[in-house]
Amino acid sequence: MNIILLTHQREVSKKTNTGALVVEELGTKASVVVWERTNPDHKVLQHIEKGTAALLYPTEDSQVVSKESDFETYIVLDGTWQEAQKMYNKSPYLKALPKVKIETSAQSIYQLRRNQRQNGLCTAESVIELLKAKGSSTAADQLQSKLIEFVANVEKN
Template structure:
């Protein structure tokens, strides 16, 4: 029999993360486009990001039919957070000549599936791309980064908002994520974690 789950954070009731999820306002509007394969992942960080930001939404799918209306939201500059040769490094709003805040589109999935989302949604692929500059090492201690500088979705969102809206900090958004990681490590045991992931106990 499946364990009862919290309808909001989707975690088992005994491990509900809702008390740790903040309610943070931002100038930036964040839209997380999640590949369907990520929804059942134990560490669904895009969902945590969407729950912790008042100006964020999560959509699940491969093809997003309402993308045109979404991108036409008045008062925002739509961009997609995705690396590439033509991607511009994010800069603080107070250093930008354009007064409009960003509509930050964030694909959520493995690199291959995130690229597939761009391919299947030409409007998304046509958007200007932005990327993070210097980033700290990921706190995602349970998954080996596919390349240097790779972050989980929630970490990427926090880093982007910290840059854009400096000196305001969005680090509080990481509290449920870190608790989730700690819980997974506790469940597997310190020795198993150290053996499989090279971490300390």
């Protein structure tokens, strides 16, 4: 399983961005692609054309991710909820993708930004839940530990 973090430009330099943790922890299984409205990334388009990619994005018709989900690549929008919604709405190629969602009762530990969506998870938490759903609990636990440490360090500073 591979994860592409389709990252909003504003997130790239933010110290509170958790996408960097995902890449740091998952190594070659995760990558960052900066979203450009008028110039979709060729790597993302290749995954879409192969038919093996799904977008982690909660809609009414999104399927719940499970071990049986047979996608090779999961695209995760990395940005605030408002940025992610803008990216989705302004990218027809994302709307055409199969969409998946995670079902969890986990509460977010990420309280570093204002205007957060109730019951919303940050990027790293979303990837943690994705990993759990796909049966990669060791990787999920390791990323969870990194996130706890990250949040504690940012709150101190």
